Amino acid sequence: MSANSSPTATTPEATTLETEVLIIGGGVTGAGIMRDLALRGIHSLLIDKRDLCAGASGGNHGLLHSGARYVSTDPDAATECRRENSLLKRLAPQCIETAGGLFVAVEGDDPEFAERFPALCQRAGIECEELSPGEARRLEPVLSEKLFKAYRVPDATIDPFHLAMLNVDHARLLNGSIYRPHTEVLGFEIAAGEIRAAICHDHLHQRQLTIRARQFVNAGGAWAMNIARLAACADVHLLYAKGTILVSNDRLAQRVINRLRPPGDGDILVPAGTVSLLGTTSTRVEDLEQVAPTAEEIDRNIREGAVMIPALAGARYIRAFSRVRPLLQTSGTTDRAATRGFALLDHASQGVSNFCTITGGKLTTFRLMAARTADLVARRLGNDQACVTATVPLPDDEASSWADPAAAPKRWHHDRDPDDMILCECEMVPQSAIEQVFANSPGIEKERTIDLIALRTRAGKGPCQGSFCGIRIGSYLYDQGYYRDATGLAHLRDFLDERFKGQRSVIWGPQAAQMELAEALHCGLLGLDTLKDE
Amino acid sequence: MAESAIASINFKAAALELLPEGANFEACLTCGLCSSGCPASGMENMDPRKFIRMALLGMDEELSTTPWIWCCTMCKRCQYVCPMSIDVSQLVFLARGNWPEDRKPAGIVRSCQLATSSDSTSAMGMPPADFVSVVEEVLEEVRATQPDFRHLQAPIDRRGAHFFVNQNSREPMNEPEEMVPLWKIFDVVGADWTYASKGWAAENFCMFSGNEDAWREVVRKRVDAVNQLGCEVWLNTECGHSYYSMWQGIERFGLEANFRLESIVTYYAQWIREGKLPVNSRWNTKGIKFTVQDPCMIVRKAYGDSIAEDMRFVVRTLVGEENFVDMQPNRSANYCCGGGGGFLQAGMTEHRRAYGKRKFDQIAATGAAYVLTPCHNCHSQMHDIGRFYGGHYGVVHLWTLICLSLGILGKNERIYLGPELRG
Numbered sequence: 001m002s003a004n005s006s007p008t009a010t011t012p013e014a015t016t017l018e019t020e021v022l023i024i025g026g027g028v029t030g031a032g033i034m035r036d037l038a039l040r041g042i043h044s045l046l047i048d049k050r051d052l053c054a055g056a057s058g059g060n061h062g063l064l065h066s067g068a069r070y071v072s073t074d075p076d077a078a079t080e081c082r083r084e085n086s087l088l089k090r091l092a093p094q095c096i097e098t099a100g101g102l103f104v105a106v107e108g109d110d111p112e113f114a115e116r117f118p119a120l121c122q123r124a125g126i127e128c129e130e131l132s133p134g135e136a137r138r139l140e141p142v143l144s145e146k147l148f149k150a151y152r153v154p155d156a157t158i159d160p161f162h163l164a165m166l167n168v169d170h171a172r173l174l175n176g177s178i179y180r181p182h183t184e185v186l187g188f189e190i191a192a193g194e195i196r197a198a199i200c201h202d203h204l205h206q207r208q209l210t211i212r213a214r215q216f217v218n219a220g221g222a223w224a225m226n227i228a229r230l231a232a233c234a235d236v237h238l239l240y241a242k243g244t245i246l247v248s249n250d251r252l253a254q255r256v257i258n259r260l261r262p263p264g265d266g267d268i269l270v271p272a273g274t275v276s277l278l279g280t281t282s283t284r285v286e287d288l289e290q291v292a293p294t295a296e297e298i299d300r301n302i303r304e305g306a307v308m309i310p311a312l313a314g315a316r317y318i319r320a321f322s323r324v325r326p327l328l329q330t331s332g333t334t335d336r337a338a339t340r341g342f343a344l345l346d347h348a349s350q351g352v353s354n355f356c357t358i359t360g361g362k363l364t365t366f367r368l369m370a371a372r373t374a375d376l377v378a379r380r381l382g383n384d385q386a387c388v389t390a391t392v393p394l395p396d397d398e399a400s401s402w403a404d405p406a407a408a409p410k411r412w413h414h415d416r417d418p419d420d421m422i423l424c425e426c427e428m429v430p431q432s433a434i435e436q437v438f439a440n441s442p443g444i445e446k447e448r449t450i451d452l453i454a455l456r457t458r459a460g461k462g463p464c465q466g467s468f469c470g471i472r473i474g475s476y477l478y479d480q481g482y483y484r485d486a487t488g489l490a491h492l493r494d495f496l497d498e499r500f501k502g503q504r505s506v507i508w509g510p511q512a513a514q515m516e517l518a519e520a521l522h523c524g525l526l527g528l529d530t531l532k533d534e
Numbered sequence: 535m536a537e538s539a540i541a542s543i544n545f546k547a548a549a550l551e552l553l554p555e556g557a558n559f560e561a562c563l564t565c566g567l568c569s570s571g572c573p574a575s576g577m578e579n580m581d582p583r584k585f586i587r588m589a590l591l592g593m594d595e596e597l598s599t600t601p602w603i604w605c606c607t608m609c610k611r612c613q614y615v616c617p618m619s620i621d622v623s624q625l626v627f628l629a630r631g632n633w634p635e636d637r638k639p640a641g642i643v644r645s646c647q648l649a650t651s652s653d654s655t656s657a658m659g660m661p662p663a664d665f666v667s668v669v670e671e672v673l674e675e676v677r678a679t680q681p682d683f684r685h686l687q688a689p690i691d692r693r694g695a696h697f698f699v700n701q702n703s704r705e706p707m708n709e710p711e712e713m714v715p716l717w718k719i720f721d722v723v724g725a726d727w728t729y730a731s732k733g734w735a736a737e738n739f740c741m742f743s744g745n746e747d748a749w750r751e752v753v754r755k756r757v758d759a760v761n762q763l764g765c766e767v768w769l770n771t772e773c774g775h776s777y778y779s780m781w782q783g784i785e786r787f788g789l790e791a792n793f794r795l796e797s798i799v800t801y802y803a804q805w806i807r808e809g810k811l812p813v814n815s816r817w818n819t820k821g822i823k824f825t826v827q828d829p830c831m832i833v834r835k836a837y838g839d840s841i842a843e844d845m846r847f848v849v850r851t852l853v854g855e856e857n858f859v860d861m862q863p864n865r866s867a868n869y870c871c872g873g874g875g876g877f878l879q880a881g882m883t884e885h886r887r888a889y890g891k892r893k894f895d896q897i898a899a900t901g902a903a904y905v906l907t908p909c910h911n912c913h914s915q916m917h918d919i920g921r922f923y924g925g926h927y928g929v930v931h932l933w934t935l936i937c938l939s940l941g942i943l944g945k946n947e948r949i950y951l952g953p954e955l956r957g
Contacts, residue, residue: 249560250546250560250590251592316561406592409588409593413596425583425584425587426587428584462564462587463562464563464564464565468564468565510556510560510563510618513561513617513618517563517617
């Protein structure tokens with residue numbers, strides 16, 4: 001990596017940082033903006049109060065929509081999805097599995113809607129091929145016998161973590177743009193209609209941080225309205241819809257399977273490497289911070305999903321998660337019908353001239369959202385370089401691929417190095433993965449933690465949900481001297497707490513046995529439940 | 535000649551089909567008890583847990599081709615300790631059968647071919663006529679040289695005998711005098727028994743090679759032989775996998791067997807309890823220490839702990855309570871010695887000995903001078919690793935010690951005894 005060009009940030013120890021553009025929010029959009037700007041030669045600093053994809057970016061199906069999902073409710077969003085889908089398949093194939101998708105109608109679903117579907121797809125330019133029920137069931141034997149209509153569409157899956165990491169990495173390599181996790185905006189210094197600096201709290205070092213920039217971008221996702229208000233901008237209106245998704249122990253279907261009906265609960269099953277994701281529910285919420293799956297949401301997803309795929313009723317689930325989606329507020333519509341489009345607000349009417357907010361939208365259209373935002377920011381900076389993210393492929397990067405489901409076991413098996421001990425047995429993440437991740441995360445030398453690894457590899461995401469790998473990775477970090485005091489234990493506890501949050505709503509059957517074992521290890525053996533905070 | 539390709543098995547689907555609900559790969563808690571107790575862990579960078587995970591992760595090609603399946607002896611200890619009772623061995627068996635014959639370890643394949651090539655079902659290819667003449671010759675010699683046994687019997691093809699007695703080929707082929715102690719025991723208890731010229735052999739390497747058709751063929755010949763002679767009990771002598779392959783073969787292939795399957799070990803115990811075998815430990819004046827090896831095939835994989843208890847009763851009676859030292863762990867939790875699953879014939883000497891190190895350490899820790907075991911593969915493997923790792927123990931069959939205790943062990947029937955017991 002070469003340190004680069006014009007206004008670069010000062011050393012990490014300084015309490016004031018400088019950059020051209022401060023991007024707030026480390027979701028895929030923020031990461032995409034960072035790369036887009038870097039490709040135009042603009043230096044940026046990306047911050048997140050937690051870490052990459054901590055919000056809706058990391059809490060969705062990982063579905064790269066063909067657009068077919070929205071043909072009835074939001075034709076514009078459908079068309080956008082169709083374009084971005086084919087662009088990303090070409091430009092970021094390393095994050096994508098071209099699994100293909102099926103839309104299936106089962107007894108009780110509206111036959112008229114099913115009949116209209118191909119025409120709706122055609123209008124949005126989306127390929128749609130009808131399959132006989134028999135053919136569909138041959139492709140996906142888990143499908144219900146009560147299937148009466150099936151179409152094939154070019155849905156795919158995309159790994160948001162891998163995607164965000166590659167965007168950040170590319171920006172860093174291009175011009176030394178910097179990503180800082182655990183940095184939260186508390187307020188802005190505004191003078192003469194311009195934001196001068198963002199006042200932040202650095203959660204890692206427990207200190208205040210001032211970040212000076214010429215342009216400020218709010219890519220806060222569900223938090224965008226709150227962040228805009230810190231700059232006295234009252235023109236962001238969001239609704240919050242909580243969605244809950246279940247993760248099965250193994251991959252139940254090869255393709256994305258969508259229920260052929262207007263969007264509803266539990267109507268999509270998406271493969272993610274070695275597991276399947278079932279969801280989602282949609283519930284209006286007010287609170288952004290306290291979102292956890294409820295038993296009722298789990299039941300609803302499984303009940304609905306099992307109509308389409310009966311095996312879902314008896315499948316083993318290892319985890320569930322909930323995130324809040326920001327929906328752009330429009331009057332008189334339901335949340336399901338609310339636009340899945342995005343909004344870019346320049347806040348010119350709010351008395352600040354160097355601040356903008358990008359929110360709404362969806363994972364599939366993140367590149368487009370980043371492009372529109374970067375266009376505005378570049379124009380304001382007097383940079384006339386055009387967006388090139390529609391043509392420049394996303395470079396590959398070995399360290400980031402540890403986030404990819406099923407990549408780790410293949411690499412481990414290929415390398416066949418008995419000295420490279422496996423730390424996470426479920427997902428087969430070896431020691432070398434950890435060292436690669438550290439090497440690829442400059443600026444966090446003091447924070448080589450379990451959480452950092454868990455986010456950037458598959459560790460903790462298998463059936464044991466961190467029971468064993470948490471201890472092994474923790475031990476490894478102690479062995480290597482990254483941890484020297486009780487901090488590692490506290491981190492281990494926090495990591496396991498987080499995994500437990502995901503498990504508590506799906507504890508039955510074999511997963512209940514798994515939890516008993518986890519409790520014996522974590523409380524009985526390590527006494528993490530009695531650990532005192534320093 | 536180019537090697538044949540190994541087709542890919544869908545292991546996840548196969549496990550779903552073969553294993554019961556609740557004990558499927560799906561139920562794995564990834565706790566690793568299987569791996570920590572598996573002597574084949576680490577070989578070829580594999581272990582049982584990795585096998586399960588790789589299956590669930592869809593690594594079918596890697597699993598289909600890993601040579602580890604020939605290091606796993608299918609001893610089922612992993613299943614025994616698994617809190618969810620997941621059986622990896624069935625999938626290993628499937629993978630073995632999936633290898634083209636020319637890629638499988640040649641020694642196992644050859645032993646299977648020999649077994650199917652004659653009516654003897656002998657893995658060493660000994661034809662019926664040769665077996666009959668060896669038995670007759672040895673019998674004649676005993677009658678001539680050991681006056682107490684001048685009327686000793688070794689009947690062959692005697693219809694209606696109670697016991698149909700099988701025989702591991704190793705004795706008639708390589709050390710025929712080792713057959714004699716068993717005949718003497720039958721003589722002492724007055725057993726109504728017979729050998730058969732057909733289907734007499736014990737070994738079944740076809741099972742180890744994963745060749746179901748050949749496994750069935752071998753078992754079918756044996757079942758036919760017992761049915762034809764109208765015997766009530768097929769008595770498995772001191773050979774482990776012969777019992778398991780026959781018992782499982784009959785179940786698996788739905789063969790009609792008009793007889794019971796029994797192990798000689800339970801009869802040793804019964805005859806001692808009944809006073810028919812008046813053995814004791816008074817001969818062991820020097821306090822020689824003994825341990826036992828529980829053969830996986832008859833203990834963990836078949837009878838369970840009951841036969842392990844019978845064996846201990848027999849051995850304690852033979853050597854004296856104070857001279858018996860158990861290995862740890864033992865009974866159903868015992869480690870496979872590394873001679874099972876065809877490992878001895880697989881030509882993977884380095885792997886096999888590495889596997890056997892755990893057994894060697896277990897034996898060494900007992901400090902015993904002898905290991906007793908009613909299994910030929912255990913016998914050969916423990917003998918080999920004992921020498922390889924510089925151990926000083928001997929390995930003997932139970933029949934040797936029984937005859938020793940009864941004072942009827944012939945001079946040339948002591949090849950596995952040390953100088954202090956050669957007499």
